[in-house]
Amino acid sequence: MGMHSITVTVNGEKEYLEVPSHMTLLQMLREKLAITGPKNGCSAGECGACTVLLDGEPVNSCMVLAVEVDGHEVVTVEGLAKEGQLTPLQQAFIEHNAVQCGFCTPGMLISAEALLKRNPHPTEEEIKEALVGNLCRCTGYIRIIRAVQTAAEKGGA
Amino acid sequence: MGLYKSKYTAKPLPPVDLPELRVVGKPLRRVDALAKAVGKTVYAGDFSMPGMLYAKVFRSTVPSARIKRLDVSKARALPGVACVLTAEDLPDGKLVTDIPGQTGQKVRKGSLTSVLARDRVRFVGEPIALVAAETLEIAEKALEMIEIEYEELPGVFDPLEAMKPGAPIVYEPDNIVARWKIRKGDVHAGMAEADLIIENTYRVPFVEHAYLEPEAGVAWVDERGVINIRVSTQVVEHFRSIAKAVGVPQNKIRTIGTMVGGGFGGKEDITVEIFLALLAKHTQRPVKLVYTREESMMSQSKRHPFIITHRTGVKRNGRIVAAEIDLVADSGAYPYLSPYVLLYAVVMATGPYRIPNVRVDGVAVATNNPFTSAFRGFGGPQAAFAYEQQMDAIAEALGMDPMEVRRINYLRTGDTNATGQVIESAAWLEETATRALEALGEKEPDRGSVKIGRGVASYFQSYGRITWLHDTSRAWVGVELDGTVVVRSGVPDLGAGQVNSLAQITAEVLGVPLDQVTVYSTDSALTPLAGTSTATRQLYMSGNAVYQAASAVRKVLLDRASKHFEEDPKDLDMAEGRIFVKHNPEQSISLAEMAQICAAEGLPLSNLALFRAPFTDPLDPENLQGRVFPDFTFGAQAVEVAVDTETGEITLLKSVACHDIGRAINRAAVEGQIEGGSSQGLGYALLEEYVMEEGIPKTVTLSEYLIPTSMDFPPTKAIVLESGSGKGPFGAKGIGEPSLTPAAAAVANAVADAIGVRIHELPITPEKVLEALKRIK
Numbered sequence: 042m043g044m045h046s047i048t049v050t051v052n053g054e055k056e057y058l059e060v061p062s063h064m065t066l067l068q069m070l071r072e073k074l075a076i077t078g079p080k081n082g083c084s085a086g087e088c089g090a091c092t093v094l095l096d097g098e099p100v101n102s103c104m105v106l107a108v109e110v111d112g113h114e115v116v117t118v119e120g121l122a123k124e125g126q127l128t129p130l131q132q133a134f135i136e137h138n139a140v141q142c143g144f145c146t147p148g149m150l151i152s153a154e155a156l157l158k159r160n161p162h163p164t165e166e167e168i169k170e171a172l173v174g175n176l177c178r179c180t181g182y183i184r185i186i187r188a189v190q191t192a193a194e195k196g197g198a
Numbered sequence: 199m200g201l202y203k204s205k206y207t208a209k210p211l212p213p214v215d216l217p218e219l220r221v222v223g224k225p226l227r228r229v230d231a232l233a234k235a236v237g238k239t240v241y242a243g244d245f246s247m248p249g250m251l252y253a254k255v256f257r258s259t260v261p262s263a264r265i266k267r268l269d270v271s272k273a274r275a276l277p278g279v280a281c282v283l284t285a286e287d288l289p290d291g292k293l294v295t296d297i298p299g300q301t302g303q304k305v306r307k308g309s310l311t312s313v314l315a316r317d318r319v320r321f322v323g324e325p326i327a328l329v330a331a332e333t334l335e336i337a338e339k340a341l342e343m344i345e346i347e348y349e350e351l352p353g354v355f356d357p358l359e360a361m362k363p364g365a366p367i368v369y370e371p372d373n374i375v376a377r378w379k380i381r382k383g384d385v386h387a388g389m390a391e392a393d394l395i396i397e398n399t400y401r402v403p404f405v406e407h408a409y410l411e412p413e414a415g416v417a418w419v420d421e422r423g424v425i426n427i428r429v430s431t432q433v434v435e436h437f438r439s440i441a442k443a444v445g446v447p448q449n450k451i452r453t454i455g456t457m458v459g460g461g462f463g464g465k466e467d468i469t470v471e472i473f474l475a476l477l478a479k480h481t482q483r484p485v486k487l488v489y490t491r492e493e494s495m496m497s498q499s500k501r502h503p504f505i506i507t508h509r510t511g512v513k514r515n516g517r518i519v520a521a522e523i524d525l526v527a528d529s530g531a532y533p534y535l536s537p538y539v540l541l542y543a544v545v546m547a548t549g550p551y552r553i554p555n556v557r558v559d560g561v562a563v564a565t566n567n568p569f570t571s572a573f574r575g576f577g578g579p580q581a582a583f584a585y586e587q588q589m590d591a592i593a594e595a596l597g598m599d600p601m602e603v604r605r606i607n608y609l610r611t612g613d614t615n616a617t618g619q620v621i622e623s624a625a626w627l628e629e630t631a632t633r634a635l636e637a638l639g640e641k642e643p644d645r646g647s648v649k650i651g652r653g654v655a656s657y658f659q660s661y662g663r664i665t666w667l668h669d670t671s672r673a674w675v676g677v678e679l680d681g682t683v684v685v686r687s688g689v690p691d692l693g694a695g696q697v698n699s700l701a702q703i704t705a706e707v708l709g710v711p712l713d714q715v716t717v718y719s720t721d722s723a724l725t726p727l728a729g730t731s732t733a734t735r736q737l738y739m740s741g742n743a744v745y746q747a748a749s750a751v752r753k754v755l756l757d758r759a760s761k762h763f764e765e766d767p768k769d770l771d772m773a774e775g776r777i778f779v780k781h782n783p784e785q786s787i788s789l790a791e792m793a794q795i796c797a798a799e800g801l802p803l804s805n806l807a808l809f810r811a812p813f814t815d816p817l818d819p820e821n822l823q824g825r826v827f828p829d830f831t832f833g834a835q836a837v838e839v840a841v842d843t844e845t846g847e848i849t850l851l852k853s854v855a856c857h858d859i860g861r862a863i864n865r866a867a868v869e870g871q872i873e874g875g876s877s878q879g880l881g882y883a884l885l886e887e888y889v890m891e892e893g894i895p896k897t898v899t900l901s902e903y904l905i906p907t908s909m910d911f912p913p914t915k916a917i918v919l920e921s922g923s924g925k926g927p928f929g930a931k932g933i934g935e936p937s938l939t940p941a942a943a944a945v946a947n948a949v950a951d952a953i954g955v956r957i958h959e960l961p962i963t964p965e966k967v968l969e970a971l972k973r974i975k
């Protein structure tokens with residue numbers, strides 16, 4: 042099992058890590074860095090609970106190898122709020138009660154963040170499309186969609 | 199068919215007098231939301247400890263076999279493996295799969311299951327051996343090195359087959375896991391009186407909980423020798439069964455529940471706890487066990503498939519005079535909660551209707567399928583799928599409006615249901631159904647081959663446990679010397695806002711802002727036991743316990759304040775952290791000051807309360823006449839669908855759910871429950887089926903087993919009614935489970951309304967639509 046030295050920026054911090062070649066980005070975050078916001082719901086790219094931003098693009102971190110992020114930048118749910126200031130999306134999720142068990146929330150927020158970055162004024166249909174890879178078993182998505190709409194009205198991510 | 203009118207008008211509500219409250223009923227931010235939105239909430243699988251081992255479970259790959267040889271020696275010898283356990287290593291190795299942790303509990307015959315299979319496996323996924331190793335990779339490697347030889351035995355995979363003489367016996371003495379009967383009135387006389395008898399058989403499949411969080415936990419032995427288990431569970435009271443299975447005293451197991459990443463009944467039974475406790479005990483090291491998605495889907499409980507036959511006798515005027523209902527439930531390979539799920543389905547089988555003559559026979563049958571147990575609704579949604587389609591079938595046969603047939607037969611307050619239990623609270627059936635239908639608005643016109651239909655489903659569903667289980671909940675409330683408040687309750691939080699509602703109730707009673715209340719929860723050793731987060735019971739049970747405890751503290755404070763102000767306690771009130779004189783609010787004292795005065799005088803600033811549900815004796819299983827539940831929630835869902843008669847494709851156009859929830863403690867949370875429950879119910883209607891072929895599960899990933907995504911359904915509009923008549927705090931009823939119950943039946947009725955032929959089996963897929971259309975051509 043080969044080990045690799047990588048350098049990766051996670052939530053603004055530069056990290057120097059030794060990772061085995063088969064280790065996924067999700068494992069790297071959760072096990073090497075104790076960043077447990079991204080969740081493991083399936084390890085197969087089917088639930089979206091592990092979604093993080095890789096150079097600003099949403100990816101299922103269970104489907105990316107840690108070695109592949111060498112030299113890149115990763116943002117997880119923990120990295121969204123800056124200096125204790127919640128993002129409009131985080132605020133809207135809380136206000137709209139878009140969070141029930143919360144297990145899907147870290148991935149939802151990341152996918153929504155990426156959407157609003159690339160399309161600050163999405164239609165309802167566009168929001169639904171952007172979140173289709175993020176499963177939620179608790180909410181029926183209604184309040185999540187509403188929260189994204191509210192955040193968009195308040196000026197993007 | 200066009201059974202439904204294109205427009206309905208809501209029935210006016212009877213007047214209710216609901217006192218205005220300060221914190222309760224307000225759409226306040228939930229106390230748990232912030233941590234979840236910033237990724238700080240620690241779930242069971244997020245927890246790690248120094249020196250921790252990783253566990254894996256070795257499971258059967260065949261549905262029915264004798265274990266001829268099991269050899270774990272190679273796995274044991276693998277470097278990095280700390281421990282491999284099989285049934286041989288367990289002291290007793292039995293797990294009680296009966297309803298846990300309540301005073302009325304008796305261990306049911308046949309409810310003992312082996313923790314690890316010893317010589318026989320009965321379903322695919324059955325646990326056989328446990329491994330703990332230094333890394334997950336080593337644990338996985340060790341699993342591959344376990345050698346097993348099976349002698350395959352004939353299995354039985356269909357409950358009807360399993361009841362036939364000569365069928366393979368899943369476990370002794372026979373395949374009958376439970377039977378319940380209702381006998382009310384004289385069903386033969388009732389049928390003789392009927393102008394018309396309508397008979398139909400309805401079928402529902404296995405369904406997967408598919409919570410986003412797979413089962414997970416970490417266990418360790420502390421300096422007292424206590425095995426601590428930090429786990430995602432709906433039931434911390436399992437510590438007792440765990441102790442028995444592991445062979446230690448009950449005070450040597452502590453379960454600490456984490457925020458549950460979705461439960462829906464699937465984390466009501468023990469999942470990883472015993473495995474973790476055994477491995478921690480054997481290795482004396484912390485151990486972590488997290489199921490993979492596939493393992494979770496393959497080895498954990500499912501919703502019961504049912505076959506339900508209704509024979510209903512009706513008069514020409516629409517009145518139902520007799521009902522005969524037979525229910526067969528697939529209990530899978532072990533009993534777990536099947537007897538109780540069956541009981542619920544039997545009690546609710548008639549639907550919320552006044553029927554003088556009733557015969558219900560329910561049977562739960564063992565098969566070599568995955569075991570079935572609790573799933574949100576607990577037999578209620580299966581029963582509703584049948585009884586509400588039956589109501590529309592009756593309307594069709596009589597040429598009547600389906601709402602009219604319902605209106606004539608709806609239960610009203612003071613009536614008795616099929617078990618003879620008097621309906622004590624408001625039964626707003628017509629109120630909810632007509633509101634849901636009205637909110638659909640005008641029906642859309644058909645578009646060529648695309649036919650539009652609408653349907654409604656009413657329901658009643660219990661909240662709180664079966665009264666002969668003698669359910670109780672405890673809660674502790676105390677005021678600190680700075681006027682802040684602490685609540686301690688063993689309640690597990692499944693994300694429905696269980697903890698938040700206790701905080702809101704306490705804040706209301708003690709007159710403090712919500713952010714002044716801190717709740718400690720879900721610890722079997724340190725928080726008073728509150729019972730399970732199941733059966734839609736926590737708001738009712740623990741809400742009342744917290745209300746009682748907070749009210750006792752309030753009384754101490756107001757009694758002392760009455761001396762201070764020289765006013766009668768009833769002329770005092772508490773709000774915004776102050777105690778004040780009602781007729782002169784200027785005259786006030788802060789809660790902090792009053793708490794300090796009380797403390798200095800040695801007055802009790804805390805209270806431990808115990809709330810008891812009504813206790814009854816078990817009923818005669820031959821007729822089930824008497825009280826079964828504390829009370830019921832009533833409501834309805836209405837939907838409009840478009841069905842393409844060429845492709846069979848079904849599109850849900852509109853969905854409205856209207857429930858009388860008694861009193862909303864947190865309105866946004868109530869609406870969230872209704873929307874989420876509806877989504878699961880709509881998935882049940884149109885998408886979900888856990889497919890089994892001869893005991894082999896075929897849908898064990900989230901790409902094979904489809905749950906609703908953001909694209910599948912339009913939002914369900916939630917209409918919340920408050921009769922104030924519930925038995926929970928402030929007149930609340932329960933909504934957790936009821937929110938799912940009517941959805942599938944409403945969709946089935948709408949599809950029948952659209953295409954003129956009824957589909958009696960879930961899920962309603964395009965193939966079934968086309969097949970049904972062929973039948974009428």
Ligand code: FES
Pocket residue numbers: 080081082083084085086087088089090091092101102103104
């Ligand atoms: S854990 Fe990565 S998509 Fe499910």
Ligand code: FES
Pocket residue numbers: 139140141142143144145146176177178179180410459460693
């Ligand atoms: S809030 Fe539970 S899965 Fe989305």
